[in-house]
Amino acid sequence: MKKLNKALLMLVVLMTVSTSTVATAAITTSHAGHGGVDPGAVSGQYREADIARMINNKIIAKTGTFDATDNSAVSVNDNLSKIVRNVKLRSSNGSDWNISNHLNSASPQATGVEVFYYGGDLVAKAKAEQISAAISRTLGIPNRGAKDGSGLYVIRNTPGHSLLIEWSFISNPNDMIKLLGNMDQAVNEVIKLFGYGVTEPTVPTAPTKVNMQRATIKNLSPHSASVLKTRFIQEFGPQGKNIVSEEDITINYRDGGSSAIVMVNNVSEGVANWLRSIWTIQYVNGEKLIDDSSVYVEPTIDPVYDVEFKGLNLNDARNIRNELRRDFGSAGVRYMQNHEFIVDGSGQVVIKNISYPNARELVRQFQDDYAINRKLLPVDNIQGVKH
Ligand SMILES: [Zn+2]
Incomplete structure (x- = not known):
């Protein structure tokens, strides 16, 4: 049961088109096209429900719009009807925009983006064409364009202008590389078409489980260790080469405090090896402070x-x-x-x-x-x- 009959719809569309060329319309709802027990298309390591959710989460985060995703479905049909129910919680108006996010699936050669709209809804068709072109341009994949999606359950059963975006082919590894590598930019281009400004989120530093190394000098006297620590803070800390923070340069005492280890923690493998080589030149070969085996690199084992x-x-x-x-x-x-x-x-x-x-x-x-x-x-x- 969709909206208005087509003749009336056309009239509304024509009236709207003439005034809407510069007007912008916010997104009313957006959702991931699958959820609950329904994974959508599955290809290799990717599940459509997960990727669609990543896209949808970005749309929600960037626009603040209502998330109509369903996570509790016990079947594919249940997922579809719960999505429609969720959309209707916020959307009842013919001028609303409701977005459904999906990935296409076919042979590994199939590629590109396409956007479905309700047949006869020319406002939605125009927007679908713009969205498809924008995603194609941003991801560098073919533009398959706007398509009549009147037969699709969610489009047929939701109010307003409903668009179903098939962002790329989950079955095509190249499409997936392009989508996952440029998802933020593609989402930005789509939401701009609805009048949203784009502010870039700060990129989080990868927490935990990263391959951090430490460069270490052992068999030092406590005095030598303390001298080296001070030197390293000046040389490698924020006031010097700025490759490590002051807290990452530490001393551990051994043998009841008679021997000490200096460590530069939490650096990349490249930096750790570079430190070992310059220390070898200076402290092993030059000052003969320690022997060769006292300078080494190992993974950082942090608390x-x-x-x-x-x-x-x-x-x-x-x-x-x-x-x-x-x-x-x-x-x-x-x-x-x-x-x-x-x-x-x-x-x-x-x-x-x-x-x-x-x-x-x-x-x-x-x-x-x-x-x-x-x-x-x-x-x-x-x-x-x-x-
Ligand atoms: Zn899908």
Whole structure:
């Protein structure tokens, strides 16, 4: 049961077209085209539901529009009817815009983007053509254009202008490389067509499980270790070459304090090897302070941290946890597993198992986002806590 009969629709369309060339229309709802038990198309490591959700999450984050995604379906049909139900929670007006995000699937050679609209809805057709062209241009994949989607359940059963975007082919590895590598830009181009300005989010530093190394000098006297530590802070710290923070240059004492180790922690493998070679030249061959075997590189084995948000009400805590999962968990950049974001009984949000440098970076970012900008809690209530 769609909207108006076609003759009336055409009249409305013609009236609207004549005045809408410069007008912009916000997106009323957007959703991922599959969810719950319905994964959509599956190809290799990719599930359509996951990729569509990544796209949809970006649209929601950038526009603040209503998310009509369904996560609870017990069948494909259940998913479709729940999506329609969700769309109707916000959309009842013929001028609304409702977006459904999908990926196409066919042979591995099939490629490109296409956008479905309700047949006869010329306003939607024009927008579909613009969207398809914009995504094609941004991703560098063929433009298959606007297509009549009157037969598609969600388009047929939702109010307003409903568009179903097949962003690219999940069955085509090249399409997927282009989509995953340029998703933000493509989403930006689409939402601009609805009048949204685009502000770029800050790129998060990859938390945890990164291949950090440390360059180490062992068998030093405590005095030599302390001299080297001071030197390294000046040379490699923020006042010098700025390749490592001051806290990352540390001393460990051994043998009851008679021997010491200096470490430059949390640097890339390249930097660690570079440090070893310059130290060998200077301290092994030059000053003969230590022997060759005392200078080495190994993976950083940091204490593990949790990042905690304290003193929230339970509702804010759950919302924050969901946002974090959306951005960093399986629906987002996948830096962490969803179960590593926890709301405990007192309403505290905890992100488990973060390496020290990443915990430090996240705390800084979260303090900006949640405490300073959104004022949800005091700055000091966001902290990294050692295990
Ligand atoms: Zn689909």
